[in-house]
Amino acid sequence: MNPHLIIIGGGAAGIFCAVNAARLCPGLKVTVIEKSAKLLAKVKVSGGGRCNVTHDLFEADAFSRQYPRGERFVRKAFYQFFATDTIQWFEERGVSLHNESDGRIFPTTNDSQTIIDCLLKEANKFDVSFLMQTEVKNIVRHEQWQLTLKDNDTLNADFICIATGGSPKKDGYNWLASLGHSIIDPVPSLFTFQLPDHPIRSLMGVSVKNVSVKIMGEKLKENGPLLITHWGFSGPVILRLSAWGARMLQEKQYHFTIVVNWLQDMKEEQLKSLFLQQRQENGAKKIHSGCPFELPSRLWIYFLNTIGIEEDLRWADLTIKQQQALTQLLIAGEYIVAGKTTFKEEFVTAGGIDLRQINPATMESKLHEGLFFAGEVMDVDGITGGFNFQHAWTSGMIVAASVAARLNTTA
Ligand SMILES: Cc1cc2nc3c(=O)[nH]c(=O)nc-3n(C[C@H](O)[C@H](O)[C@H](O)COP(=O)(O)OP(=O)(O)OC[C@H]3O[C@@H](n4cnc5c(N)ncnc54)[C@H](O)[C@@H]3O)c2cc1C
Structure with a gap:
């Protein structure tokens, strides 16, 4: 049977992970589970509907200093996938980007739908599956990972990527804490x-x-x-x-x-x-x-x-x-x-999964093999200007590459 990667959360980090994992790992089954009826909902409204994709600060140390939480963690991650790689990734797929005088980078169309269309086209091209309006309630490790959904159905996976975004309340992380992960108290930022x-x-x-x-x-x-x-x-x-x-x-x-x-x-x-x-x-x-x-x-x-x-x-x-x-x-x-x-409905959560329990080189949990994290669910947040999406792209890509490396070594 083909190995299966399940990504929980259809936001920027989850979808970027999904499309890259499916592209890098032919034969890998990739499923995104999203509790709402919409994929990439925050991308749609981001940057006032224009989506501030990243920032033109092309030096990893300086870029990392724009993260009040997670500076050292993201610095290590940026050596694998950085703002320059994000630009190249989108441009190679036909999305032209432009810089504003303050360093923010947007699609030239000034329309976030351009980014959404690009990501969903890629998902379609590499056969990513979606389970919409489906909420994951619990995960346990048996021989494989077993996910329990809200209606008590279960699903099995070889690899899990948690990309569920920030939650303003600590009990929003209870099901992740039950895996043994520590949660840094969430507080609003921006x-x-x-x-x-x-x-x-x-x-x-x-x-x-x-x-x-x-x-x-x-x-x-x-x-x-x-x-x-x-x-x-x-x-x-x-x-x-x-x-x-x-x-x-x-x-x-x-x-x-x-x-x-x-x-x-x-x-x-x-x-x-x-x-x-x-x-x-x-x-x-x-x-x-x-x-x-x-x-x-x-x-x-x-x-x-x-x-x-x-x-x-x-x-x-x-x-x-x-x-x-x-x-x-x-x-x-x-x-x-x-x-x-x-601020213009833009906010991020400071806090989330404790970074000491995640390997920044792979985004894999240090507690559980085959369990990965991407995006704002981790205790990483940036200032306004495209830094939060860059973290989503970077961590999503690193999870995809880690799963690919794991499959190559077990092939
Ligand atoms: C209005 C607004 C504008 C913004 N503008 C910008 C900007 O221009 N540039 C920038 O860099 N940052 C911006 N940000 C911040 C940026 O949007 C976030 O940091 C980024 O979207 C985080 O991506 P993510 O994939 O980690 O989480 P999210 O985008 O929050 O996605 C998480 C997904 O997981 C789903 N989910 C959660 N729990 C479960 C579960 N148990 N089961 C199944 N699915 C689940 C959620 O429904 C959601 O779709 C903005 C934020 C807001 C709110």
């Missing part, structure tokens, strides 16, 4: 900060290119663009903080204070000399008439109004007290965060 009732929210839509944001009382600090929204703060700098601080912010129950330097890393002394220069060179000009910094004018006016600087006040007449208040707002503004919001 969210935005709520500032309930804060007047700055009236500036929704305003974005600032280079802001530095620090979590007060902690070492965590990030730089990058910030977007003001109708509920608080979003944008890359906030998403990065939410990813690196996922566990710490959850412990704070999403109630904490941030300190914002709207002029990136400008220090008080530098700002003092800039103010002095303004007084000397533009003393007769009204402060309201133009912002001397790289800030949107709406934000500048908001700061001036916050500290009560009248519309006709000239630079020469700015008092020391007003200057100090303005300095505080510009380089050390404090904002109380109370709650989080999902």
